[in-house]
Amino acid sequence: MSALDTYAAKRNFDVTPEPKGELVEAVGEQPSFVVQKHDATRLHYDFRLEWGGVLWSWAVTKGPSADPAEKRLAVRTEDHPLAYGGFEGTIPEGEYGGGTVMLWDNGWWEPLHDPDEGLKEGKLHFRLHGARMQGGWALVRMRGNRKGDGKRENWLLIKEKDDFTSRSADALTNKHTKSVTTGRTMRAIAAEKPAVETAPKHDKPLPRFRAVQLATLEDEPPEGEGWQHEVKFDGYRCLMAIGKGGVKLYTRNGKDWTDRFGDLSEPAGAIPCGAALIDGEVIAGSGGGDFGALQKALKEGGKLTFYAFDLLHLDGEDLTEAPLSDRRAALEGLLSPLPPRGPIRLSPVLEGDGDAALAAMCEVGGEGIVSKKTDAPYRGRRTKGWIKAKCIKRAELVIAGWAPSDKRGRAFSSLLLASYEGGKLVYRGRVGTGFDGETQEALMAAMKPLARKTSPLDGELPSETRGAKWLTPKLVAEIAYTEFTSEGRVRHGVFHGLREDKPAEEVSAGQELAVESGAEDAMDDDSEVKIGGVRISSAGRKVFPDAGVTKADVARHYEAVAERMLTYAADRPVSLLRLPEGLEGQTFFQKHAGKGWPSSIKPLPIEEKDGSTEDYMYVASAAGLMGAAQMGSVEFHIWGSKRDKLDKPDRLVFDLDPDEGLDFGDVKAACEELRAGLDAVGLPSSPMVSGGKGVHVIVPLRRTATWETVKTFSRAFATILAERHPDRYVATMSKAKRKGRIFIDWLRNERGSTAIAPYSLRARPGAPVAVPVSWEELARLDAPNGFHPSDMESRLSRPCPLAEVQPKGITAEVVAALEDWAAGDAAEDVAAAETAR
Template sequence: MSTLDRYREKRDFSVTPEPRAELVEAGGDRLSFVVQKHDARRLHFDFRLEWDGVLLSWAVTRGPSADPSEKRLAVRTEDHPVAYGDFEGTIPEGEYGGGTVMLWDSGWWEPLHDPAQGLKEGKLHFRLHGARMKGGWVLVRMRARKGEKRDNWLLIKERDDFAGRSADALINRHRTSVSTGRAMRAIAADKPAADPADHGKPRPRFHKVQLATLKNAPPGGEGWQHEAKFDGYRCLIALGKGGARLYTRNGKDWTDRFGALCASVTALPCDAALIDSEVIAGGGGGDFSSLQKALKSGGPLTCYAFDLLHLDGKDLTLQPLSDRRAALERLFSGLPPRGPLRLSPVIEGEGAAALDAICQAGGEGLISKRRDAHYRSGRSSDWIKSKCIRRAEFFIAGRAPSDKRGRPFASLLLGSHEAGRLVYRGRVGTGFDADDFAELNAALDSITRKTPPFDGDLPPEADGAQWVTPKLVAEVEYTEFTAEGRIRHGVYKGLRQDKEASNVSAKAEAEIDSDATIGGVKVSSSDRVVFPDAGLTKGDVARYYEVVADRMLTHVADRPLSLLRCPDGISGDCFFQKHAGKGFPDGIRSIPIEEKDGGTEDYMYVSTPGGLIGAAQMSTIEFHIWGAARDRLDRPDRMVFDLDPDEGLDFADVKRAAGEVRAALDACGLASVPMVTGGKGVHVIVPLRRISEWDSVTYFSRVLATIFATRDPARYTATMSKAKRKGRIFIDWLRNERGATAVAPYSLRARGGAAVALPLTWDELGDLERPDTFHPADVEARLDRPCPLDQVEPRGIGKGAVRALEDLSKS
């Protein structure tokens, strides 16, 4: 038995305009509430809370009161469908509940305990976030009198910032619909929505919209806000004196086409606004084809708002996104969660995990936005889009004739504008229904031409085509771009009437679609240039790590590590990441590690070539490793002294310093190996036996560095301070603390020449003229020689080493 059976039994849906009885699934993390002013046999207010797929309903005889001393009778009635929350109109006389219904308030409610338990025990405590009813409220069931059949409750306002002191001020102050602005008489007379000229400030002008840059993966790191990519039309909403105007991304006024949204827009509680949004079909889940049909038939539309450019005369475009979003949420706070006008949900967590979740759910993709960025017209890297489905816009250049009866053409020939040229992009022959054929054939007949619009030679598949002037834009789904830059297995999705053919480019999609399999790992966008100066691509980086994997894993495998990721190449923004996210390749594994504050975090490690290549697929350039392996994290097996010279010192100064550190370590019985880091410094690495804990290794390295700084303060410093480093070499001993990392041997560096961090012999270091000499090809040529780090015997920091260190400090 359904909880909506009583609702269904009381109504004749062939007569009443009320929605049919349908249970719905949860619509997100916000539960809707609605209050409807109902002029039936007796005027009352219907108070409804969404729960378990329906609207729990109470008839409040005298209406809600914001005065906490007022206890308003609320009679429990039958559950209503969630769709009833949008209903406003007149129920015919003679029908159950006959009379006028006004949508008096709507928003979302926040249960303060388990609602199921509260219904059972007779007390519901909650907060309301509506346009009119706000703050804490409670519903309390009254004890039934003998023979009484009604389920009577009391609706009571809590004492908080939203409480009032007048019993009926709330219902007397608000006498019009929260949705259409109409009074009860206007609703009964079926008059249109109230005059939108009530908005008191001038309507903002159209503003060129911000566009996202297509990337193969979302950006990582903090500072980004992620939202679902919708499959619809971009819409810029302008509201103010004179009402609402709804524009396409190119500034076309589509207020008439998006007319179903105007009532909700004009009901927004502001004097003026400029809102960036996306319009899609139906109740929030329609695709682009459904949207095309909805626009033609006048079907329902849903608008997801995601940015606020102006509010009540104030320009917000120079404010960071985080502030604009907060203002938009305040403006939309009273709207029903499932209404035609909604907030675009923000997806929490790391971008890769968010994209993975959307793709698994069959979504379109992800839009990632910098939280600290201003709103900028045009395309920028502040907004990044990454797609689940490969889809792009192309202009229609012609049609291939069909030999099948009833089919006016076999396929459409497609193109795009690239750097002033018109480029052939292949054809699409599926996805058309009868209406599509009729619409396209009529439109193409009016723009025919004799010659192809393309520059250059065309493939044989274009022979015999009927050419047209490139004015129409088609949206097409496809499996991939071929090496020639043409789509494969295209499926027609519809015409884009909001975009000009002269602006259509598929360059980004074609570049993204350059995948390669390297070492058994799929590497996307393998031909994207990562090192512009060196001309190395993402695929080159992955192939380098495939080649050096066996050598590199000797020093990297099974250690907690940090990855330096550069999704846009080294000329873009790079960031460190030490915790793996969802969507990372299987070769990147995680290990729980207890941190200083007592909490536990999952750190990354790799143990196979696939792990190194998988990290390169995630746009990793550099690997930085702990000084201990995961099987004994408390016992480091290496000690590192990073010799970091101040600007102005040359490499000869660094080599001399490395030699002096080596001599001091030799005096303590510890063998060492130099490693050029690919930058201006040198690491002196000491392989250790695992007999000492972190405190001992940290103490030893700090004392040794301090000895040098004390003995020769004009040349050395053991302090990180930039001011104290002037003209000196900083002996960085901090790499030897638990949790600290140092660049891994054989790691690439994210610097102009694509240099590599490479271990050397001491003789090789002496002969070296520059620290950034070695590049991927040089390293590959050395792999038939032993690694210098494997040629020294690890030793422990025992009593003898400590005594020798004490002697050094006294000398």
């Protein structure tokens, strides 16, 4: 019986224009998905996923919603042929599904687990890469619905929380009312009108978001020729992508704010090109912009203006390597047909040298200027090719708490400010002006859910913070000020609004403090140095801007820890997390070396599950670690086995991953419970703070058992602990089940899986390092990300705690002990383990 028999039986292909279709055996590397708006007996949207040579299909009664709180009913229907993914037209009245069908969205989908198992179990999790539907989604079968029980099979289509969510339940379907392929409305399709030839025809792929170039703050503009000077706007940085599928508007960090900047989508769609990626700034109104006014405009739907100042991509061609002068000429040509005072405008270039341009801008009450090298390429990071100089000093700072007010009608007297420097939250003073009653109410509403009892600040607190109400540091404020004091605190600060386009962890006052003190960067982005005999290009590039850690510093870290780190990372298949443009740019996870890679990163042929062989990589020397750093690598993720015995692991890893809301004390308690259980079965262990939010408990092994044995043991151990304490632990990846619990991740213990290597940097704000610690030391630590490159010298002067644990094998005795432990009482095991120690 064919999977398409039901589809064929329901249709008379002599009458309906729908494709007969055939079962297709092969699925491409990027399986397709399609959504068809279907005006049958009742208007609905048919959601289809390509798998197994057919399109799995669901009828979504109200259409997909990008609001995670809106769960849409999706009724499972018969499988459709792949050819149906291109069908748009009208099914005759009286035929099955009679009515108009529009191709509403299409693209490809990325399963996050085995789709066949997910369909069988009633839980499908996936990412969509479409013109309209993007990001994480889930299909969940409702209880009481099982295939074959004679009832219709009801599922729920749910959007997962990510950068592609919407605050409006019907934003997707209300916004997109035309065919994604022909541009026709439902009425035009029913009337058999031809495809709409839109002018312009955006017929090239929509450019992807890329990291934006950032300006370096200086106290005055650069001198000399070869610079152009532009207005510094007070708004939100925005990348405007135009191409097939419409318009996307991204923040500086890649968040899709198309819905929030919605009024700009239509005028952007009128730009005559096949595709384009334009860099610019969104402001309120049409003047120089005011951040407070912008916040109000976004909230109330006020007028927005996009000032374009750079062109990164045009009609399929990457322009970032071209000099600014050429990019600017292309941008001017592209925007020339647009009205000069419309919602999309060219950023004006100011006449005269930098000092004159800045003086003119300050005279009219502007914020400052940005000076740009006219012969420089575009770089997706902070460089000295762009220099900003301000009339009014401003900084982005984190709100760490607030001081109560004794005045009637005033919610608070001041906000307490901070910034992240080297991974630590540093106090930056208070701001008590700039908010009216309405602003104070809005701020209190935003702060209330973040209340905490203890200070989030590091270091000793000044007396002015007494009586403060503390917050979890999530909110970012824009503050105007006259100067930073010698203690590093703002003087005469004025609140200008909350920023939603920058995570708190990325907020640093390093540039502002450097300008105040007259300090300058010692190394330029394009400088080159040799470290450990390895050439490091772009040595001054800031990989961790908040911590001031450059690409050269990353290489120096790996030079310093090489001997210790190679004890655990050498001669193993390794995957690298690369940040070619630093923490603020795009990241790449790479397990196969590319052309032009250093010879110190060696190939390792490994047979895959399908019988093919792929070249993985491994390092065996300090030169290999630094060679990886030269290629922009920050993190090293290693297999649990070495290349001479790939199928015999020599370590077992449990990653304790806490749900949001749990603190580090909960994680440490879980580590002790895990340790007690491992001791009870005869396996000594050692903890490693991951540099993220959790802890890895590592068990060194003798190389006697296979991957299957190690995987089975780790899964059983984690499951037993989770079943024993279901209120504290979970042993499955399900996000829904992890609420308020710690996920005991045992999945790293199978062939091909990796875990972060000891002494590896982590690609997180502050440049934390994954460090093995003793059990006694773990009990004293305040956080799992408290070690940084500057701590390594003292760390390496003492033995590594992980090296002091003797490897054991997963023997028959250990398995028997596991069975006894499963049947025993946890409290007795903890006591027994304490006695044994």
